[in-house]
Each structure stands twice: as structure tokens, then as C-alpha cells.
Amino acid sequence: MMNRHKNTAEKMIKSALRAVDPYYLIMDQLKLEGDILVIQNREKINLAEFKRIFVIGAGKGAAPMALAIEELLGHRINAGAINVKYGHGQDLKKIRLMEAAHPILDENTLKNTRQMLEIIDQARQNDLVIVLITGGGSALLELLPEGITLQDLAILNQLLLSSGAAIDEINTIRKHLSLIKGGQLAKRIAPARTLSLILSDVIGDPLQSIASGPAAPDTSTFAQAVDIISKYRLENKISVKIKAYFKKGLRGEIPDTPDANDAVFKLTANYIIGNNALALNTLKHDAEQSGYKTVLLTDRVQGEAREIAKLLAGIIKSGVQSGFPVSSPGCILLGGEPTVTLSGDGKGGRNQEITLAVLQELAECKSEFYFCSFGTDGTDGPTDAAGAWIDEQTITKVYERKLCVSDYLQRNDSYHFFKQIDQLIATGPTRTNVMDLIFCLY
């Protein structure tokens, strides 16, 4: 017998992915009324004030954004180019599509970025540059200082990752070895105006972090970068060229990344047009339309997948049995990006692992429920699935087939577990990414 929640859940998943599709995000939130470009709830821009409009962009979802911008602005666009991950392109008319490697950048990113810079370098006062940014933009938009090579960068990254430096510290170094990141793209675009439209794949939507904030103010400095190098005793390990470059920066011979007081940001607007919260609110709305009472817990899920799963399973059990946080028919929603610390040699992803760990905790639940966790980009770890789902019938299935849930968990082998019971969620690449969505209907 079909679980009564499953049908609703499947529609909800489709609807949420539609809501954060970069093409529709642009189409839904931007309207052209004569010469006026209306950005919903944000700003109205009179395009008649601009002589020329240029479009650049980078990230896994930049192609559908570019397509929508083309449809919206058409012949008003003077020139444009975007750089996406290999295989993530689509036919564009006016804007040039280029592809490069992700997540490790290759020579094509450097080459393609130079193409984009050639376009924006034409921009003068009274010109508008639209910058399309989605997750992956950090590796797909990069210009290195004179003399620094990709190999120098790769070695530095390796050193930083094994040094124990925090992610913020690594980002400070990386921003100061780039001529794009940390607001430097906006500096280069000035005195033309920058309109940056952003799909956020980072918890809390921090502008300085999404794609390393090419058009956002940056608080970090060369001095901090040098401090971090010495904190982790990397002075004698990094290349002489990088050291020399940082020294020049420290002496003020290279301009630092612009902070919030920099005049460039009077010419710059950064608008988040899609994020995890938007997808969650779509799920919530749809669940309510289907008669569920909802609790949207947070769009900031972090932490070890299997530990979060214990708390989540507790919330589901108390929901089913005691009516809190909400009684049946209830829907609990949350989003973000949990992590998995690998200890086994199996195959899986954070979403599949969290689902498996919830299954373990709900092994005695007899009430009807549906739980799922999936990545909005359609990819969960090194698998071809976006995530997985379970319901109360899964528990019976597991008993019948004598599958040992704790064994699969211990081996981090959630993929093979869900594959054999046919409960993977497979969306294929979605060309969007607003992190993961987790919900339970009961």
C-alpha cells in the first residue's frame, strides 16, 4: 500500500527545485517595464540611464541565469560571457558560453576569466555590468597576480588544508592571492555600475563568501594573510613568488581588498535572488496547502549527519507520539549542509547518511511517515543520487531483507543501502544549488 505522504512529498520536492531554478528565479523576480528593470522588493533601475549593458557570470547555475537575462533584456545587452562547469552549459544567443573545471580550477578558468575581463574593461561610467553568481563561482572566476601559477596555488591549497587553518583563514589567504575575489571585481568594473545577482549556496548567505564575494565588501587584509601564514609556520613552505607578492601587499604596493567604506560599493548592488530559505518556504507552503501543520526549524543545518539524525528522529518521534513540535498531520522542515566524517570505505553522501541514521533511530516507529534529505544540486557526495527517502514501510523492508542498518552506517555505505531497496532520490543535475533540504511528513 502506498504511503499516504509519499505522493505529496514527491510533488513538494519538484516544486521546491522549480522555485530555486536559476532561470525561474530571474524570471520571477526581475521584470522589465518599458525602460525600468524592476527587481522585486529591491530596486527599480532605469536602463535608459545606461549607455551599455554587459553581462558576465560564473558558477554551476550561471547558464540558466544567463538565458533568463537574455530573454529579459534581449538586444539591450551589448556583450556578455559566462563560465560554467563542464557539461553545465546550454544554448545562449547573445552571451558567450564558456566551460572550465570544477571544483579544482584549470587553465580554462583563467582563460575564460580573461575573456570576461575584456568585456568589462570596456565598461565606462554610465555603463551597467550585470554579474551572475552561483555556487562554484569561486573556482570558475579567477585572475591570479602576475607570475603566480595554478601550480603555486595548488601547492598553497594543499599546505593550507593540512595546516589545520580554519576555513575563514584559508579564504583570507585565497582572496589576497586573487585579483577578482573579495570585491576586486567590482573595483575593476567601476566607474561602471555593478548589479550582482546571486544564488546562495552558503549557510547564512554571507555575500563575502558566496563565490568568494567578487562584488562584495571584504574585511580581511594582507596583514591578516601574512599573520595566518606565520601562525601556521608556512613562511618557508610557500613559494618565493607568493611570499614576495604578500610582502608587496603588506607594503601597500598592491591595493588591499575593498572594505564596506570603499566608494565602489556606492556603485554596486548585490542581491540574493535564491537561497535555501526560499526552497524551504516553498516546501512549507506546499505542505500547508496539502493540509499539514508545519514547523520550519532552520536554514542553517550544520554538524555531523548521524548526530543530527538522532536529534531529528527525536523530533519526529515526539511529533508523532506527543504532538510537539506539531501534531499529525505535521511537517518538519530544515535545510543547510550537514557533514560526514568518513570512517568506512563505503559509498554515500551526507543526505543519504542522515536518512539512514534517521531510519536507525525510527526502527520502532509504526506510524505512517515520510522522511527525505537531498541536495538541491542533484548530487550527494560521490554518487549519482541527490539523496534518499524512507517511510514506515522501509522498516518492514529492512527486517524482511535482513539488512543491518548500523553496519551500513558504520561503513558509510548509505548509497548501496538505498540503491538495493530502490529509495534513492535521483533528480539528475539540476543546475542550481541552495544546499540541502530535509523534511518529514507524518
Place this chain on the structure above:
Amino acid sequence: MMNRHKNTAEKMIKSALRAVDPYYLIMDQLKLEGDILVIQNREKINLAEFKRIFVIGAGKGAAPMALAIEELLGHRINAGAINVKYGHGQDLKKIRLMEAAHPILDENTLKNTRQMLEIIDQARQNDLVIVLITGGGSALLELLPEGITLQDLAILNQLLLSSGAAIDEINTIRKHLSLIKGGQLAKRIAPARTLSLILSDVIGDPLQSIASGPAAPDTSTFAQAVDIISKYRLENKISVKIKAYFKKGLRGEIPDTPDANDAVFKLTANYIIGNNALALNTLKHDAEQSGYKTVLLTDRVQGEAREIAKLLAGIIKSGVQSGFPVSSPGCILLGGEPTVTLSGDGKGGRNQEITLAVLQELAECKSEFYFCSFGTDGTDGPTDAAGAWIDEQTITKVYERKLCVSDYLQRNDSYHFFKQIDQLIATGPTRTNVMDLIFCLY
């Protein structure tokens, strides 16, 4: 300046502890109307139908329960005796107070249990035995089979703990090496009636687990106990006496623990009079009275403290910044019992550690908030504190004193962290235990 939430929070904590005080639980939920003992929302018992009333009990909070029962029933009680942890007694008139060791049981528990059995062994049909049960009752109420000593038990426990056996498996063994646990006390009381009043210190309030369920049906069997012994290859490690006893059980020479179909349970009522949910609902009610919108997440918190803290901090941040699950003034509540996997050599407890880990995640929160986590028994790990609290001023304090939160976390040294900034929650022993309470006001 005083955090505007702190005052409310401190009142809430007091009120919640009052709500789960065993004395008041009895006083609030049991009333005597003439001969009728009214147990709120449960049952009315006509005491005139019983010739005699006996009272026994065990657990850290049994003394205040006994005191309330004495005040309620007074001279109607024919005899009574309870066994509590050393130092957890208080003056009683009719019911004899005895003390023994906890959590490792000593000879006094065996001696004191025999005293209680002498009382209930007088009970006949038309007599009522009131059994008072709180956390710790498993070690404070025990009768071992003929020939099995405390030392045999200690060695077995050691073997089981190092075998990797699951807690349910260990309990199955323990119940079958006891003449009290797993419903056997109720069997011994029959044909007299058993009224068991229970304060739950176990997630989900499973009757068979609280104090090892002396008056509750049990599904485990001697056969399972023997299987577990062989599963973990302990046959040649456990004492010959235990092995012989299990063999007799397997041959049916010793009655197995009674399951739900056993007629004894027609004579037995088990009522949970206090639990984590009751404390949470009191907190929730008080917060609402103070004008907060509330979300009670769950009474089933489980999992690693610092990982749960990441999710909790996410919920708090999205509450403060985006209004979900609830906007300011908001209150998020949850309860249960997280765990801490020790890796450092510091001093702390699960509540202090979860609070410290939340502090780490909220390091950039500038909005006013108050967060706390504490054990309702007044004890958090091997410390003299019940838990700890933080607010947005804690963050400033930490910066000023140059305290490294991640360092304290890594050393599991939450106690010394909070002690030096004077943010421990110290209630002293409360003589109750409904696990931990966690809440945040913002």
C-alpha cells in the same frame, strides 16, 4: 547591563524544577476525597476496598515521594520502607527510610530490598502495595538469585560493558539475573494490587526501562539472555554459577519475566507522574506567560552534545535573523539527554559542553539572547554544577579575557570555562531527575 531575558530564564528554571519535584508531583496529581484516591486523568481507587496499604520505593527521588504519600494517606498506611541513595533521605514518619550506594550497588541495597520484600510478602488479596519509582531505582532495588553475589554481578557488568553489547542486550541479561526487575516485583506482590507511581528519567518513558521496570511487562527471555552471552562469546568468561542459573532458566525451572499477557498486569497499574515533557511544558507555559512565542522541539534529545549544538545554534540564528522557527521574542525548548564522547582530560558535563559548543557557533551573534542547558537532578557529569548559561554578553567577555572556546571544547573542559566567567548553573541536588532541559530566549 542586564540581559533582558536572564531574569525570565531564571524564574523559568525554578518553576520547571518545582514542577518535577517528586513531592509536588504526588501532591498535585493525587487527591484523597473521602475513601477515594483520585489519580489525576488516570484512575479513581476506592481505598475502602483494600484491607491494608503498604508502600515501598527506590530511587534518588523516592524520599520526597514517600513524604507526600505519607501526608496524603497518613494513618491508612500499614507499613512502608524505601531505599534511596546515600544523602538523599529526609525525615519520614510512617515509612522507613533506608540508604545505599548508587550507581554501583552495595550490600545495603540487597539488605534494604529484603526489608521491603518482608513488607510486601505480608500483602494478600485485597491489599494495596504502592511502589514509588524514580531514576536510580535499578541499583537501589535488587534481589539476586540464590548463590549469585555482588561480585559475580560486578564481573559480569564489566564483561558486558567491554563486549560491545548494546544497552538493550545488557538489560536483558541483567533482568534475568534479578528476582525484582522486569515485572518480577509485581509478580511477588500479587495477588495484592500494585500501584506504581513513576518519575521517568528515560527517553520516551518506556516502563520496562525505568528502574528496570519492576512492575512492568517484559518482552525479553532467558533464551535471549543466553543468546547474547554466546553472541559476545562470554560463555567461558562468566561465573559458573551464573551459567548454571541461566541454564535452569532455559529449562523452564525458573519462571521467566512476565510479558504483557501475564495475568499479574490486571492487578498492576504503572503511572508516569513526572517526566521531561512535563518540565518542558512548564517552561513553555512560563515563557508564553512572559510574552514569548514558543517552539517545543522535542523531549527526546539524543546524540553527541557538540554536534547537536551546531544544529541548535543554527535554529537560534535563523530564529533571531529570519524568524523561523519563531520570531523574536521567541523561545526554543527541548529536552532529553545528549552524550559526550570524551577526547580531552578536562572537567565538564553534557550540559556544560552543549552550552560551550553553542557559544562557539554564536560567536558572531549580536542580538540579545539567553541560552542554557542543565540536568534536572542538579548534576552534570562529575561536577558540582547542573549546567551552564550564555548570553550575547558572554561573547564580549570571552573576547576581553582572550578565552579560546575551541580549546576548552577540545579538552572537554567546559566546567573550568564557565566557572571562571561565573556562568555555571548550580542548583544543588534536586532529588528529582527527568533528564536535561535546554532552552533559548531571544
